[in-house]
Amino acid sequence: MSTPVTITTAIELSAKQLDSLAAQLTKKLGKIEVTAVVDPELIGGLKVRVGSREYDGSLQHKLNSVKQQLLAEW
Amino acid sequence: MSQTLADLVAKAEVSSTVSSVGEIFAFGDGIAQVRGLDDVQAGELIDVGNNQFGLALNLEKNQVGVVLLGDTRHLSAGSVVKRTGTILSIGVGDEILGRTINALGQPVDGKPQFPVEKQMLLERIAPGVMTRQSVTVPLQTGIKAIDAMIPIGRGQRELIIGDRATGKTAIALGTILNQADQNMICVYVSIGQKGSTLAQTKQILADRGAMDYTIIVAATAAEPAAQQFLAPYAGLAAAEYFLEQGKDVLIIYDDLTKHAQAYREISLLLRRPSGREAYPGDVFYLHSRLLERACRLNAKYGGGSITALPIIETQANDVSAFVPTNVISITDGQIYLETDLFNAGVKPAINVGLSVSRVGSSAQIKAMKQVAGTMKLDLAQYRELQAFAQFSSDLDDKTKTQLDRGTRVSSILKQGWDTPLKVEDQVVVIYAAVNGYLDAIRVDAIQDWERGYLEYIHSAYPELLSSIVKDLKITDETAEALKAAITSFNNIHPEWQQNG
Incomplete structure:
Protein backbone atom coordinates (compact mmCIF):
# COMPACT_ATOMS: atom_id res chain seq x y z
CA MET A 1 0.00 0.00 0.00
CA SER A 2 1.64 3.23 -1.00
CA THR A 3 1.05 6.37 1.04
CA PRO A 4 -0.01 9.42 -0.96
CA VAL A 5 2.31 12.37 -0.32
CA THR A 6 1.76 15.89 -1.62
CA ILE A 7 4.80 18.17 -1.98
CA THR A 8 4.02 21.83 -2.54
CA THR A 9 6.74 24.27 -3.59
CA ALA A 10 6.86 27.89 -4.70
CA ILE A 11 8.71 27.10 -7.91
CA GLU A 12 8.79 23.88 -9.83
CA LEU A 13 11.37 21.40 -8.58
CA SER A 14 13.77 19.74 -10.99
CA ALA A 15 13.45 15.99 -11.43
CA LYS A 16 16.71 15.44 -9.47
CA GLN A 17 15.46 17.52 -6.50
CA LEU A 18 12.12 15.71 -6.51
CA ASP A 19 13.79 12.28 -6.61
CA SER A 20 16.16 13.05 -3.75
CA LEU A 21 13.23 14.34 -1.67
CA ALA A 22 11.17 11.24 -2.50
CA ALA A 23 14.11 9.01 -1.45
CA GLN A 24 14.34 10.73 1.97
CA LEU A 25 10.62 10.36 2.49
CA THR A 26 10.63 6.69 1.45
CA LYS A 27 13.21 6.01 4.16
CA LYS A 28 10.69 7.28 6.76
CA LEU A 29 7.38 6.29 5.27
CA GLY A 30 8.06 3.27 3.09
CA LYS A 31 6.45 3.10 -0.33
CA ILE A 32 5.07 6.49 -1.30
CA GLU A 33 3.24 8.05 -4.20
CA VAL A 34 4.33 11.64 -4.74
CA THR A 35 2.19 14.44 -6.14
CA ALA A 36 4.06 17.70 -6.83
CA VAL A 37 2.13 20.96 -6.68
CA VAL A 38 3.41 24.45 -7.44
CA ASP A 39 2.02 27.35 -5.37
CA PRO A 40 3.79 30.73 -5.77
CA GLU A 41 2.08 31.95 -2.55
CA LEU A 42 4.65 29.99 -0.55
CA ILE A 43 7.35 32.44 -1.70
CA GLY A 44 10.05 29.91 -0.89
CA GLY A 45 10.66 26.62 0.93
CA LEU A 46 8.24 23.73 0.77
CA LYS A 47 5.26 22.00 2.35
CA VAL A 48 4.94 18.23 2.63
CA ARG A 49 1.56 16.70 3.35
CA VAL A 50 1.13 13.05 4.40
CA GLY A 51 -2.39 12.02 5.27
CA SER A 52 -3.51 14.72 7.69
CA ARG A 53 -0.03 15.75 8.88
CA GLU A 54 1.55 18.69 7.17
CA TYR A 55 5.17 19.78 7.49
CA ASP A 56 5.26 23.48 6.68
CA GLY A 57 8.73 24.88 5.94
CA SER A 58 7.58 27.56 3.56
CA LEU A 59 8.76 31.18 3.72
CA GLN A 60 5.13 32.33 3.74
CA HIS A 61 4.55 30.38 6.95
CA LYS A 62 7.73 31.69 8.60
CA LEU A 63 6.93 35.29 7.65
CA ASN A 64 3.41 34.84 9.02
CA SER A 65 4.75 33.54 12.31
CA VAL A 66 7.07 36.57 12.59
CA LYS A 67 4.06 38.81 11.89
CA GLN A 68 2.02 37.11 14.66
CA GLN A 69 4.88 37.47 17.13
CA LEU A 70 5.34 41.16 16.29
CA LEU A 71 1.61 41.83 16.65
CA ALA A 72 1.62 40.11 20.04
CA GLU A 73 4.57 42.16 21.33
CA TRP A 74 3.44 45.51 19.95
CA MET B 1 10.90 53.16 16.71
CA SER B 2 12.47 51.38 13.77
CA GLN B 3 15.28 50.22 16.09
CA THR B 4 12.73 48.51 18.34
CA LEU B 5 11.05 46.96 15.33
CA ALA B 6 14.39 45.66 14.06
CA ASP B 7 15.09 44.23 17.53
CA LEU B 8 11.76 42.47 17.61
CA VAL B 9 12.28 41.00 14.18
CA ALA B 10 15.75 39.80 15.17
CA LYS B 11 14.37 38.23 18.33
CA ALA B 12 11.47 36.52 16.57
CA GLU B 13 11.55 32.76 16.57
CA VAL B 14 11.23 31.31 13.14
CA SER B 15 10.91 27.63 12.53
CA SER B 16 9.12 25.14 10.40
CA THR B 17 6.17 23.48 11.98
CA VAL B 18 4.38 20.20 11.80
CA SER B 19 0.64 20.47 12.10
CA SER B 20 -2.31 18.25 11.70
CA VAL B 21 -4.49 19.54 8.89
CA GLY B 22 -7.73 18.85 7.20
CA GLU B 23 -9.64 20.06 4.17
CA ILE B 24 -13.17 21.42 4.18
CA PHE B 25 -15.32 19.41 1.82
CA ALA B 26 -18.73 20.76 2.86
CA PHE B 27 -19.45 24.13 4.33
CA GLY B 28 -22.66 25.92 5.23
CA ASP B 29 -24.91 27.17 8.05
CA GLY B 30 -21.95 27.77 10.31
CA ILE B 31 -20.76 24.16 10.17
CA ALA B 32 -17.78 22.90 8.16
CA GLN B 33 -17.34 19.21 7.42
CA VAL B 34 -13.63 18.47 7.29
CA ARG B 35 -11.66 15.53 5.92
CA GLY B 36 -8.36 14.79 7.61
CA LEU B 37 -7.61 16.15 11.10
CA ASP B 38 -6.83 12.57 12.03
CA ASP B 39 -5.91 12.97 15.68
CA VAL B 40 -8.16 15.84 16.63
CA GLN B 41 -9.58 15.86 20.18
CA ALA B 42 -13.23 16.41 20.98
CA GLY B 43 -13.89 20.05 21.77
CA GLU B 44 -10.55 21.13 20.31
CA LEU B 45 -10.07 24.54 18.74
CA ILE B 46 -9.46 24.41 15.00
CA ASP B 47 -7.61 27.26 13.29
CA VAL B 48 -9.53 28.13 10.13
CA GLY B 49 -7.26 30.97 9.05
CA ASN B 50 -7.64 34.75 9.35
CA ASN B 51 -7.35 34.46 13.13
CA GLN B 52 -10.73 32.72 13.28
CA PHE B 53 -11.46 29.46 14.99
CA GLY B 54 -13.91 26.59 15.00
CA LEU B 55 -14.79 23.89 17.49
CA ALA B 56 -14.43 20.23 16.56
CA LEU B 57 -17.66 18.81 17.94
CA ASN B 58 -18.52 15.86 15.73
CA LEU B 59 -15.79 13.25 15.45
CA GLU B 60 -16.89 10.72 12.87
CA LYS B 61 -15.07 7.93 11.07
CA ASN B 62 -14.25 9.82 7.91
CA GLN B 63 -14.96 13.41 8.75
CA VAL B 64 -14.98 15.97 11.51
CA GLY B 65 -17.87 18.38 12.06
CA VAL B 66 -16.43 21.78 12.98
CA VAL B 67 -18.72 24.46 14.36
CA LEU B 68 -17.39 27.85 13.27
CA LEU B 69 -16.96 30.52 15.88
CA GLY B 70 -16.41 33.70 13.97
CA ASP B 71 -16.36 35.45 10.63
CA THR B 72 -16.09 32.75 7.97
CA ARG B 73 -16.30 34.67 4.73
CA HIS B 74 -12.78 33.64 3.74
CA LEU B 75 -13.64 29.94 3.81
CA SER B 76 -14.82 27.70 1.03
CA ALA B 77 -14.78 24.03 0.07
CA GLY B 78 -11.13 22.99 -0.22
CA SER B 79 -9.86 25.42 2.44
CA VAL B 80 -7.23 23.93 4.69
CA VAL B 81 -7.76 24.05 8.46
CA LYS B 82 -5.34 23.15 11.24
CA ARG B 83 -5.49 21.65 14.72
CA THR B 84 -4.36 24.01 17.45
CA GLY B 85 -3.84 21.33 20.08
CA THR B 86 -5.69 23.38 22.66
CA ILE B 87 -9.05 22.55 24.14
CA LEU B 88 -11.34 25.57 24.24
CA SER B 89 -10.29 28.01 26.94
CA ILE B 90 -10.39 31.72 27.66
CA ILE B 365 -28.83 34.84 59.78
CA LYS B 366 -30.54 34.12 63.09
CA ALA B 367 -32.25 37.50 63.16
CA MET B 368 -34.03 36.76 59.90
CA LYS B 369 -35.01 33.31 61.06
CA GLN B 370 -36.49 34.86 64.20
CA VAL B 371 -38.80 37.16 62.29
CA ALA B 372 -39.52 35.26 59.12
CA GLY B 373 -39.56 31.73 60.50
CA THR B 374 -43.26 31.17 60.15
CA MET B 375 -44.00 33.80 57.54
CA LYS B 376 -44.24 31.36 54.65
CA LEU B 377 -46.74 29.18 56.48
CA ASP B 378 -48.74 32.20 57.65
CA LEU B 379 -48.97 33.53 54.11
CA ALA B 380 -50.09 30.13 52.83
CA GLN B 381 -52.85 30.04 55.42
CA TYR B 382 -53.77 33.61 54.53
CA ARG B 383 -54.11 32.76 50.83
CA GLU B 384 -56.43 29.83 51.60
CA LEU B 385 -58.49 32.02 53.87
CA GLN B 386 -58.64 34.72 51.22
CA ALA B 387 -60.11 32.33 48.66
CA PHE B 388 -62.66 31.19 51.22
CA ALA B 389 -63.52 34.69 52.38
CA GLN B 390 -64.37 35.87 48.88
CA PHE B 391 -67.64 34.05 49.10
CA SER B 392 -68.51 34.74 52.69
CA SER B 393 -69.94 38.05 53.78
CA ASP B 394 -70.26 37.35 57.48
CA LEU B 395 -66.84 36.86 59.01
CA ASP B 396 -66.02 36.43 62.66
CA ASP B 397 -63.52 38.79 64.21
CA LYS B 398 -60.71 36.27 64.41
CA THR B 399 -60.92 35.51 60.68
CA LYS B 400 -61.08 39.20 59.87
CA THR B 401 -57.96 39.89 61.92
CA GLN B 402 -56.13 37.08 60.19
CA LEU B 403 -57.14 38.44 56.79
CA ASP B 404 -56.09 41.97 57.69
CA ARG B 405 -52.74 40.76 58.99
CA GLY B 406 -52.17 38.67 55.88
CA THR B 407 -52.97 41.56 53.55
CA ARG B 408 -50.49 43.78 55.34
CA VAL B 409 -47.72 41.20 55.43
CA SER B 410 -48.19 40.54 51.70
CA SER B 411 -48.16 44.24 51.06
CA ILE B 412 -44.95 44.81 52.98
CA LEU B 413 -43.24 42.28 50.70
CA LYS B 414 -43.79 44.48 47.65
CA GLN B 415 -40.60 46.20 46.61
CA GLY B 416 -39.13 48.23 43.75
CA TRP B 417 -36.73 46.14 41.71
CA ASP B 418 -33.88 48.60 42.05
CA THR B 419 -34.25 49.35 45.74
CA PRO B 420 -32.47 46.49 47.51
CA LEU B 421 -32.66 46.50 51.30
CA LYS B 422 -29.83 45.60 53.64
CA VAL B 423 -30.63 42.58 55.75
CA GLU B 424 -30.90 44.58 58.99
CA ASP B 425 -33.47 46.88 57.35
CA GLN B 426 -35.41 43.86 56.17
CA VAL B 427 -35.37 42.39 59.66
CA VAL B 428 -36.81 45.47 61.35
CA VAL B 429 -39.49 45.91 58.68
CA ILE B 430 -40.61 42.28 58.82
CA TYR B 431 -40.48 42.37 62.63
CA ALA B 432 -43.01 45.20 62.58
CA ALA B 433 -45.24 43.40 60.10
CA VAL B 434 -45.40 39.96 61.75
CA ASN B 435 -45.82 41.38 65.25
CA GLY B 436 -48.96 43.30 64.37
CA TYR B 437 -47.62 46.85 64.30
CA LEU B 438 -49.07 47.32 60.84
CA ASP B 439 -52.55 46.18 61.75
CA ALA B 440 -53.69 49.72 62.41
CA ILE B 441 -52.18 51.13 59.21
CA ARG B 442 -54.21 51.60 56.03
CA VAL B 443 -53.26 49.07 53.36
CA ASP B 444 -52.71 51.71 50.69
CA ALA B 445 -50.33 53.57 53.00
CA ILE B 446 -48.06 50.62 53.72
CA GLN B 447 -45.41 51.59 51.13
CA ASP B 448 -45.21 55.15 52.53
CA TRP B 449 -45.16 53.75 56.05
CA GLU B 450 -42.21 51.51 55.24
CA ARG B 451 -40.22 54.33 53.70
CA GLY B 452 -40.86 56.65 56.62
CA TYR B 453 -40.19 53.91 59.17
CA LEU B 454 -36.80 53.02 57.74
CA GLU B 455 -35.77 56.70 57.62
CA TYR B 456 -36.89 57.03 61.24
CA ILE B 457 -34.94 54.01 62.46
CA HIS B 458 -31.82 55.07 60.54
CA SER B 459 -31.86 58.55 62.00
CA ALA B 460 -33.20 58.02 65.53
CA TYR B 461 -32.22 54.42 66.37
CA PRO B 462 -29.16 53.46 64.29
CA GLU B 463 -27.77 51.46 67.23
CA LEU B 464 -30.61 48.95 66.80
CA LEU B 465 -29.49 48.24 63.24
CA SER B 466 -25.83 48.02 64.16
CA SER B 467 -26.60 45.60 67.00
CA ILE B 468 -28.43 43.32 64.58
CA VAL B 469 -25.49 43.49 62.19
CA LYS B 470 -23.04 42.73 65.01
CA ASP B 471 -24.89 39.95 66.84
CA LEU B 472 -26.68 38.61 63.75
CA LYS B 473 -29.72 38.07 65.97
CA ILE B 474 -32.37 40.05 67.84
CA THR B 475 -31.51 40.03 71.52
CA ASP B 476 -34.25 40.60 74.09
CA GLU B 477 -33.13 44.18 74.70
CA THR B 478 -33.00 44.92 70.96
CA ALA B 479 -36.53 43.55 70.70
CA GLU B 480 -37.76 45.78 73.53
CA ALA B 481 -36.07 48.84 72.04
CA LEU B 482 -37.50 48.01 68.62
CA LYS B 483 -41.03 47.70 69.99
CA ALA B 484 -40.69 51.09 71.64
CA ALA B 485 -39.29 52.60 68.42
CA ILE B 486 -42.15 51.29 66.27
CA THR B 487 -44.79 52.44 68.72
CA SER B 488 -43.32 55.92 68.86
CA PHE B 489 -43.09 56.04 65.07
CA ASN B 490 -46.75 55.07 64.73
CA ASN B 491 -47.68 57.78 67.21
CA ILE B 492 -45.85 60.41 65.19
CA HIS B 493 -47.76 59.48 62.03
CA PRO B 494 -51.49 59.29 62.68
CA GLU B 495 -52.21 60.15 59.04
CA TRP B 496 -51.49 56.56 57.97
CA GLN B 497 -53.70 54.98 60.57
CA GLN B 498 -57.09 53.81 59.52
CA ASN B 499 -60.07 55.25 61.26
CA GLY B 500 -62.09 53.08 63.52
Missing part, protein backbone atom coordinates in the same frame (compact mmCIF):
# COMPACT_ATOMS: atom_id res chain seq x y z
CA GLY B 91 -7.77 34.00 29.15
CA VAL B 92 -8.74 35.53 32.51
CA GLY B 93 -6.95 38.02 34.75
CA ASP B 94 -7.76 40.16 37.77
CA GLU B 95 -8.44 43.13 35.52
CA ILE B 96 -11.36 41.42 33.81
CA LEU B 97 -13.64 43.01 36.41
CA GLY B 98 -15.75 45.73 34.86
CA ARG B 99 -15.18 44.43 31.34
CA THR B 100 -17.57 43.01 28.77
CA ILE B 101 -16.31 39.96 26.90
CA ASN B 102 -17.75 37.64 24.28
CA ALA B 103 -17.93 33.86 24.46
CA LEU B 104 -14.34 33.57 23.18
CA GLY B 105 -12.95 35.79 25.94
CA GLN B 106 -12.33 38.75 23.64
CA PRO B 107 -13.24 42.21 24.97
CA VAL B 108 -16.22 43.77 23.18
CA ASP B 109 -16.52 46.99 25.14
CA GLY B 110 -14.11 48.95 22.95
CA LYS B 111 -11.36 49.01 25.58
CA PRO B 112 -7.99 47.29 25.10
CA GLN B 113 -7.32 43.67 26.05
CA PHE B 114 -6.90 43.18 29.81
CA PRO B 115 -3.74 41.37 30.97
CA VAL B 116 -4.30 37.62 30.91
CA GLU B 117 -2.98 35.74 33.92
CA LYS B 118 -4.38 32.28 33.39
CA GLN B 119 -6.06 30.22 30.68
CA MET B 120 -9.26 28.71 32.09
CA LEU B 121 -10.83 25.72 30.37
CA LEU B 122 -14.46 26.14 29.37
CA GLU B 123 -15.26 22.48 30.00
CA ARG B 124 -14.13 21.09 33.33
CA ILE B 125 -15.17 18.30 35.65
CA ALA B 126 -17.17 19.72 38.56
CA PRO B 127 -15.52 19.70 42.00
CA GLY B 128 -15.93 16.35 43.72
CA VAL B 129 -17.83 15.59 46.90
CA MET B 130 -14.79 15.67 49.18
CA THR B 131 -13.75 19.16 48.08
CA ARG B 132 -17.12 20.70 48.96
CA GLN B 133 -18.69 22.19 52.05
CA SER B 134 -22.36 22.60 52.84
CA VAL B 135 -24.01 25.94 52.12
CA THR B 136 -24.37 28.07 55.24
CA VAL B 137 -23.45 31.64 54.31
CA PRO B 138 -26.35 33.73 52.99
CA LEU B 139 -26.40 35.45 49.64
CA GLN B 140 -28.37 38.60 50.37
CA THR B 141 -30.46 39.49 47.34
CA GLY B 142 -31.84 42.63 49.01
CA ILE B 143 -35.36 41.48 48.11
CA LYS B 144 -37.51 40.92 51.20
CA ALA B 145 -39.67 38.17 49.74
CA ILE B 146 -36.63 36.14 48.76
CA ASP B 147 -34.33 36.72 51.74
CA ALA B 148 -37.18 36.00 54.18
CA MET B 149 -38.92 32.99 52.67
CA ILE B 150 -36.80 31.60 49.83
CA PRO B 151 -33.32 32.29 51.20
CA ILE B 152 -30.36 31.67 48.93
CA GLY B 153 -26.96 30.64 50.20
CA ARG B 154 -23.50 31.08 48.70
CA GLY B 155 -22.79 28.02 46.62
CA GLN B 156 -26.44 27.26 45.87
CA ARG B 157 -28.15 27.09 42.48
CA GLU B 158 -31.52 28.84 42.53
CA LEU B 159 -33.61 28.95 39.39
CA ILE B 160 -35.61 32.06 38.47
CA ILE B 161 -38.47 30.85 36.32
CA GLY B 162 -41.48 32.58 34.79
CA ASP B 163 -43.12 33.84 31.63
CA ARG B 164 -41.76 36.74 29.66
CA ALA B 165 -41.94 40.20 31.29
CA THR B 166 -42.52 38.96 34.82
CA GLY B 167 -39.40 40.48 36.33
CA LYS B 168 -36.85 37.66 36.14
CA THR B 169 -33.96 39.81 34.95
CA ALA B 170 -35.05 42.48 37.43
CA ILE B 171 -34.52 40.08 40.35
CA ALA B 172 -31.11 39.13 38.96
CA LEU B 173 -30.06 42.75 38.49
CA GLY B 174 -31.41 43.76 41.88
CA THR B 175 -29.26 41.02 43.43
CA ILE B 176 -26.16 42.27 41.62
CA LEU B 177 -26.86 45.82 42.84
CA ASN B 178 -27.06 44.55 46.41
CA GLN B 179 -23.62 42.91 46.29
CA ALA B 180 -21.78 46.24 46.47
CA ASP B 181 -20.40 45.70 49.97
CA GLN B 182 -20.81 41.93 50.20
CA ASN B 183 -17.34 40.91 48.95
CA MET B 184 -18.92 39.30 45.96
CA ILE B 185 -17.86 39.21 42.34
CA CYS B 186 -20.72 39.05 39.85
CA VAL B 187 -20.78 37.57 36.36
CA TYR B 188 -23.77 38.35 34.15
CA VAL B 189 -24.03 36.09 31.10
CA SER B 190 -26.39 37.39 28.43
CA ILE B 191 -27.47 34.68 25.99
CA GLY B 192 -29.51 35.49 22.92
CA GLN B 193 -30.78 38.81 24.26
CA LYS B 194 -31.38 41.96 22.23
CA GLY B 195 -28.33 44.20 22.01
CA SER B 196 -30.44 47.14 23.17
CA THR B 197 -31.55 45.28 26.31
CA LEU B 198 -27.97 44.42 27.18
CA ALA B 199 -26.92 48.02 26.61
CA GLN B 200 -29.60 49.17 29.07
CA THR B 201 -28.47 46.59 31.62
CA LYS B 202 -24.87 47.72 31.29
CA GLN B 203 -25.92 51.33 31.74
CA ILE B 204 -27.86 50.56 34.91
CA LEU B 205 -24.96 48.61 36.38
CA ALA B 206 -22.49 51.34 35.44
CA ASP B 207 -24.67 54.13 36.87
CA ARG B 208 -25.00 52.32 40.20
CA GLY B 209 -21.28 51.56 40.39
CA ALA B 210 -21.87 47.84 40.08
CA MET B 211 -19.47 47.41 37.18
CA ASP B 212 -16.54 47.62 39.62
CA TYR B 213 -17.24 44.06 40.68
CA THR B 214 -19.13 42.71 37.66
CA ILE B 215 -18.10 40.97 34.45
CA ILE B 216 -20.53 40.81 31.53
CA VAL B 217 -20.32 37.97 29.00
CA ALA B 218 -22.27 38.97 25.91
CA ALA B 219 -23.63 36.57 23.31
CA THR B 220 -26.50 38.61 21.94
CA ALA B 221 -29.02 37.37 19.40
CA ALA B 222 -26.83 38.43 16.47
CA GLU B 223 -23.93 36.21 17.53
CA PRO B 224 -23.56 32.78 15.93
CA ALA B 225 -25.39 29.98 17.74
CA ALA B 226 -22.03 28.46 18.65
CA GLN B 227 -21.08 31.55 20.65
CA GLN B 228 -24.46 31.59 22.38
CA PHE B 229 -23.85 27.93 23.25
CA LEU B 230 -20.40 28.68 24.70
CA ALA B 231 -21.18 31.91 26.56
CA PRO B 232 -22.35 30.34 29.86
CA TYR B 233 -19.23 28.17 29.98
CA ALA B 234 -17.05 31.21 29.29
CA GLY B 235 -18.73 33.07 32.16
CA LEU B 236 -18.22 30.07 34.40
CA ALA B 237 -14.54 29.82 33.40
CA ALA B 238 -14.05 33.45 34.49
CA ALA B 239 -15.95 32.72 37.74
CA GLU B 240 -13.75 29.69 38.45
CA TYR B 241 -10.63 31.85 38.14
CA PHE B 242 -11.88 33.82 41.14
CA LEU B 243 -13.20 30.72 42.89
CA GLU B 244 -9.67 29.30 42.88
CA GLN B 245 -8.53 32.44 44.70
CA GLY B 246 -11.00 31.66 47.47
CA LYS B 247 -13.46 34.40 46.51
CA ASP B 248 -17.26 34.29 46.35
CA VAL B 249 -18.80 34.67 42.92
CA LEU B 250 -22.38 35.13 41.77
CA ILE B 251 -23.13 34.04 38.20
CA ILE B 252 -26.38 34.76 36.40
CA TYR B 253 -27.35 32.98 33.18
CA ASP B 254 -29.92 35.06 31.31
CA ASP B 255 -31.36 32.89 30.00
CA LEU B 256 -30.84 29.15 29.70
CA THR B 257 -33.91 28.70 27.49
CA LYS B 258 -32.17 30.54 24.66
CA HIS B 259 -29.03 28.60 25.48
CA ALA B 260 -30.86 25.29 24.96
CA GLN B 261 -32.30 26.63 21.71
CA ALA B 262 -28.85 27.61 20.41
CA TYR B 263 -27.54 24.15 21.31
CA ARG B 264 -30.52 22.58 19.57
CA GLU B 265 -29.71 24.59 16.45
CA ILE B 266 -26.08 23.41 16.39
CA SER B 267 -27.00 19.79 17.12
CA LEU B 268 -29.57 19.65 14.35
CA LEU B 269 -27.08 21.15 11.89
CA LEU B 270 -24.53 18.54 13.00
CA ARG B 271 -27.23 15.98 12.25
CA ARG B 272 -27.22 14.57 15.75
CA PRO B 273 -30.35 12.59 16.59
CA SER B 274 -33.11 14.71 18.14
CA GLY B 275 -35.60 13.82 20.84
CA ARG B 276 -38.39 15.55 22.70
CA GLU B 277 -39.23 19.00 21.33
CA ALA B 278 -36.43 18.44 18.79
CA TYR B 279 -33.81 18.97 21.47
CA PRO B 280 -30.76 16.70 21.26
CA GLY B 281 -30.48 13.81 23.67
CA ASP B 282 -27.84 15.53 25.84
CA VAL B 283 -29.66 18.78 26.54
CA PHE B 284 -29.95 17.75 30.20
CA TYR B 285 -26.19 17.18 30.38
CA LEU B 286 -25.72 20.60 28.70
CA HIS B 287 -27.19 22.28 31.78
CA SER B 288 -26.25 19.81 34.48
CA ARG B 289 -22.54 20.06 33.77
CA LEU B 290 -22.84 23.84 33.76
CA LEU B 291 -24.74 24.08 37.04
CA GLU B 292 -22.82 21.38 38.90
CA ARG B 293 -19.75 23.57 38.81
CA ALA B 294 -21.49 26.09 41.07
CA CYS B 295 -20.42 24.98 44.53
CA ARG B 296 -18.95 25.96 47.85
CA LEU B 297 -15.43 24.67 48.36
CA ASN B 298 -14.13 23.69 51.76
CA ALA B 299 -11.28 25.51 53.52
CA LYS B 300 -8.63 23.14 52.18
CA TYR B 301 -9.49 24.19 48.63
CA GLY B 302 -9.75 27.90 49.32
CA GLY B 303 -13.24 28.25 50.77
CA GLY B 304 -14.57 30.13 47.75
CA SER B 305 -18.02 29.67 46.26
CA ILE B 306 -19.93 30.11 43.03
CA THR B 307 -23.66 30.81 43.38
CA ALA B 308 -25.66 30.32 40.20
CA LEU B 309 -28.95 32.05 39.38
CA PRO B 310 -30.07 30.53 36.06
CA ILE B 311 -33.12 32.07 34.40
CA ILE B 312 -35.64 30.04 32.42
CA GLU B 313 -38.50 31.54 30.43
CA THR B 314 -41.65 29.45 30.34
CA GLN B 315 -44.43 29.66 27.78
CA ALA B 316 -47.86 30.22 29.31
CA ASN B 317 -46.65 29.23 32.81
CA ASP B 318 -45.89 25.70 31.63
CA VAL B 319 -43.31 24.44 34.12
CA SER B 320 -43.80 20.90 32.91
CA ALA B 321 -42.20 21.53 29.52
CA PHE B 322 -38.96 19.74 28.71
CA VAL B 323 -36.20 22.27 29.45
CA PRO B 324 -37.92 23.82 32.51
CA THR B 325 -38.36 20.42 34.17
CA ASN B 326 -34.75 19.55 33.40
CA VAL B 327 -33.39 22.66 35.04
CA ILE B 328 -35.82 22.49 37.99
CA SER B 329 -34.50 19.02 38.79
CA ILE B 330 -30.90 20.22 38.61
CA THR B 331 -31.14 23.36 40.76
CA ASP B 332 -31.52 23.63 44.53
CA GLY B 333 -34.87 25.38 44.32
CA GLN B 334 -36.76 27.86 42.22
CA ILE B 335 -38.25 31.33 42.42
CA TYR B 336 -41.47 31.15 40.49
CA LEU B 337 -42.79 34.38 38.96
CA GLU B 338 -46.37 34.72 37.72
CA THR B 339 -47.88 37.10 35.18
CA ASP B 340 -51.16 37.27 37.12
CA LEU B 341 -49.39 38.50 40.23
CA PHE B 342 -47.36 40.97 38.19
CA ASN B 343 -50.48 42.40 36.58
CA ALA B 344 -52.21 42.60 39.95
CA GLY B 345 -49.42 44.90 41.12
CA VAL B 346 -47.56 42.38 43.27
CA LYS B 347 -43.97 43.17 42.44
CA PRO B 348 -41.79 41.13 42.72
CA ALA B 349 -44.38 38.75 41.29
CA ILE B 350 -43.16 35.78 43.31
CA ASN B 351 -45.55 32.93 43.91
CA VAL B 352 -44.42 32.06 47.40
CA GLY B 353 -46.35 28.80 47.43
CA LEU B 354 -44.63 27.29 44.41
CA SER B 355 -41.21 28.80 45.14
CA VAL B 356 -38.80 26.88 47.27
CA SER B 357 -35.20 27.01 48.39
CA ARG B 358 -33.85 23.59 49.21
CA VAL B 359 -31.09 25.11 51.31
CA GLY B 360 -33.61 27.11 53.30
CA SER B 361 -32.92 28.61 56.68
CA SER B 362 -29.36 27.22 56.91
CA ALA B 363 -28.57 30.21 54.73
CA GLN B 364 -30.23 32.81 56.93
